[in-house]
Amino acid sequence: MIEKGNDLKSVSEIVQNGNHFKITVTTGTKVLTNEFIVGQETDVQTPTGAKMKAIINLEGTNKLVLKAENVTSITELTGDRLVNVSQMRCLREAKTSAEFLKLSKTETISK
Numbered sequence: 001m002i003e004k005g006n007d008l009k010s011v012s013e014i015v016q017n018g019n020h021f022k023i024t025v026t027t028g029t030k031v032l033t034n035e036f037i038v039g040q041e042t043d044v045q046t047p048t049g050a051k052m053k054a055i056i057n058l059e060g061t062n063k064l065v066l067k068a069e070n071v072t073s074i075t076e077l078t079g080d081r082l083v084n085v086s087q088m089r090c091l092r093e094a095k096t097s098a099e100f101l102k103l104s105k106t107e108t109i110s111k
Helices: 002-006
Strands: 010-017 020-027 030-037 041-045 051-059 063-068 071-078 081-088 091-097 104-108
Touching: 030 041
Parallel strands: none
Antiparallel strands: 010 020, 020 030, 041 051, 051 063, 063 071, 071 081, 081 091, 091 104
């Protein structure tokens, strides 16, 4: 599954209005949108279509940290790159976009 994901290119859009965020990720013809308010429990949909309850917090001005059962995901804007690192039990996957809101490259990190 990870190898297949390495070939996919995504476009990410993050819209912030105060503590309300809307994140849209488009991969090919598939569009995934999650909306949430910082610090409040919310239902989020994963790329596989599963739904889970999570709390997402803003650290500083450019880092979103999602915590759910068995999952921690950190998304951070670093310069012109949007970097996402997710930890799921024993699996750790990092995704880095070439430029914010442009096509992204997926990298897998073994731990």
